[in-house]
Amino acid sequence: MSVPNEQMVNGYQPGSELPQRRSFGLIDALWAVAMLVGAGIGYAQYSAALDFYATGTLFGAALGLGFLGWIWPATRWLTAVVAAVSLFALWRYNILGADGAVGRAALGEFQESTFLFKFLLSSQAATMWMVALFFLSIPTYFISTLARSGYGLKVGSALVWSGVAMGFIGFFSRWHESYLINPAYGHIPVSNLYEVFIVFAVVTALLYLFYEKRYNNRSLGGFVMLIVGVALGFLLWYQFTRDAEVIAPLVPALKSWWMKIHVPANFIGYGTFAIAAMVGIAYLIKQKMGGDGPNDRLPSLAVMDDIQYKAIALGFAFFTIATILGAMWAAEAWGGYWSWDPKETWALIVWLNYAAWLHMRLTKGWRGSVMAWWSVGGLFITSFAFLGVNMFLSGLHSYGEL
């Protein structure tokens, strides 16, 4: 790269070795168009059943996936696989009846008697696959981190990616199954504690994968998937002791478009807060063991500090949106945008906590172990808002009691 000086002086235009910013290329455009076409086909099929909001959600989701594919190309594979398998499942389910609604018994019989459904495509089977894959990823990540096995870490990532795919497939299957049981029951599966635990697992895993790629480091996978594993342990307990997986119709208060967007937005918040807490734990462990060194297995403390900030910032933004959406929903369902209902109030407490965290970091420059401890503590507050309120406090939110 050495160029004679004279040449440089004489109008030489140097090229740039700066990393190129991601440009919006042909493939990106094609992908976005494909998403929109998919939404268009869906719309043509079901326009009769879609109101204004639902139509907006459909095309909004298509644009969102187009955008996601651009900033994070790996999600295109995920989208494609999930779409293909889910559509196949829907198509096979359609064999059941002309209008699709067959009742619980017939659905159960079909799932039992069809190999593919019994072991893969029914929401129960797919969810169990997700659980198994996520569980498997935990030791895989930890062992590979300890053994410094890059290959092992890649296997861990592959397990998480597959788990996410199975989680989404189970999600869409369940969505359709609710209609198959009874069209009046049909709803997106984000309506009770069992369903949102699955959402939590999938969203947290997916967000983790994003940070894994963004920081090009897989060694935090064990920590993050550990909290997902804990959540799934709860899910299994809930399923086996309470039959929580049974698809039930919605109570009147939940029959609202707002639920579809309020709940997922909340879980982006919960997911990132959980990631921040688990990275905080990794941070504290590493710090206890002597901090950064030449033979690090974990990312540097500065990087882990940064991941916590990035996760909390993203979570805070989405949690803000979720809370606002919740207020708008409440204005429609309860007659007021803010009623100081325990769930609402705890959402505010969570939000204030992370607002304080962000202020400390951004305006006072706090870093390091204090913020890591605070991230971990934040998870307790968040968990209480998510679970504790339903278990211990009464209120207008009725989507899940233990």
Added chain:
Amino acid sequence: MTTQAQTARKRRRSLSSRLFTWLTSMNLAIALLSILAIASVIGTVLQQNQPFNDYLIEFGPFWYEVFMTLKLNDVYSAGWFVLILLFLLASTSACLIRNTPNFLRDIRSFRLNAQEMSLRAFAHSRQYESDLPAATIVERTQGLFQQLGYKARVKERDGETLVAARKGGMNRIGYVLTHLGMVVILVGGLIDSKMYLKTLNMLGVVEVETRDLPVSQVPQESHLPPGSLAGFRGSVNIPEGKWGDVAFIGLKDGYVVQNLPFKIEVEDFFVEFYDTGMPKSFNSNLKLTDKDTGEVIEETIRVNHPLKYKGYNIFQSSFGDGGTELEFDAWQLAGEVGTKQALEGTVHQERTFEFNGEEYTLEFRDFSLFNVNPTEGPDGTQENTNFGPSVTFRVRDATGQAVEYENYFQPVDFDGTKFFLSGVTSEVGAQQQFLFIPADRNNSIETFMAFYATLKDQDEITRIAADLVGQTAQGQQGGAAQSAAARSIADMVGTFVEQGFSALGEQVDQQLAERDMPPEMAEQARESSFRVVQSVLMRAYMETLQDQGVEEFADRDADFFEKALDVVTVIPNYGSPIFVELTGFNHIQSTGLEVTRAPGMFWVYLGSLMLTLGIFMLFYIHYRRLWVLIKPAGVNDDGESAHHRVVVAGTDARKNIDFDQAFAQFSNELQRQTGSNEQKNPPSDPDNSGRPE
């Protein structure tokens, strides 16, 4: 004098400026956020807005006083809580006032007066040598800035050249939007809060009504004309077929009445169900009549689908009984037992009746059309069974004592036997206990009542007992002894009927003890006493059946006998002199509506939008500055400066590690393009250069 005034003013100014500084301090902001969070917790742990008495009962008089003083029963509208919110409002506004002008000035400035010393002191800074002419360096620097999306300015001074660049000024706008959004939300929320109403109440303009009165009797001081409150949330129950034109707003331990500019007529309230019996939706057909214009609007509202009219919103929020009309038979359980009287009643109303010279009140409290209860199905599985309609009422005696009953309309099947159910709750909070009165062959309560009448008829029982004694004592000489025995038996039966089985046992024991018998004989005598009583009861029952026209005695009649006796022994504890048997009803429901006006909502939503946009701008737009200072550092043969020292420096408001990388990439590239030959190859590992702090 003037100097004194000046110092006073100065002192005053310094006080207010100290106050301002305190208000804008980050410590106060964090403290407020924390206090608000902690205060909010209290209201979620302690149940809010319960009747005052409940707190007294649950926590005792001491804590009751504490809670009431701190208003912990209604934390979120307590003065101190609102004060925290007002402080947050003041503090956030003060921050905005202090920071916004600086920020706006800052994002327009290029900081062209940065000196070499300060640039070299930056956490992100680097210097290198260049053999290129200054103009070329400037040109390439600007090219690079442009490529990276920076805006740049060049300043020549004292032979040196400074290129200053910035980007991401929107980040600072994000700060303004975020915090202004908070302020706007808080203001909007306060507009809709009860603050204004409370002030009116404090000033004595509006009085709180605590009595349970019909609207027309609520004094004018507790009425608010339409529009007197900008925002409110009230509720009202309206029975089907009736209308209302007010909403009740809870305040302190009572309410005030908000008059509405329209009449709300409820044409129908109905519930739709899923096939599981779970409610699917609650709906009300409403007819709104505008009092000013006469405009009529008809709409069906349901949960999540309110009616909006002229800034008012009407929500489906609850439902209840709207005064169901009841027909019932009052069976006497004492006095003229076995007779009944057909009566009428209405839910939410009461009627008095006299019984044996005592006055009683019958208060009908509620009616429910369905009573779905979990029961065990035939194969042991859990099932839901609908017990049918029931009515809840209280019977209050002259002393004010009341017992609450819940009587079911139809007999309910338990293991093949049907029973009329009457739930008894003898005191508030006590467990409900049930009376299971067996239904007869015709599914009616008649047989039981007739049987009970026979048992309560002393003469009849004595006659039966005499018959019985006559039969068993055949051949013996009788007369006086016989009738004495019959009376004694009847007396025992009377004890059983009036006081139950254990009282009978005691009576028999007592009689036997008087006769001083050996134990085995006493035991035998005891047994035979019971047997005799049993025989009389059975005979009474058989006669009742005959009166009822039953000719054949079947198993189910024997079963009935046992079930009936179970009831007979508990009736003395039933607590009411009459038994209410429902015979008919006309179900009238009422719908619970929430009526609101929320002019602050617009501001809350606007603030929310600003907040959301602001947060994304704060987090995802990087506010960065870069400087490149080119200083002559040598002179060539012609006396021109041919050698330069280049100082590169940068800042990011965030101080995150992304900027380490971005700065390294920029300065590497700039050095590659403009550095001198010896230094052409810059440090190769961008990640390890320039850690912050």
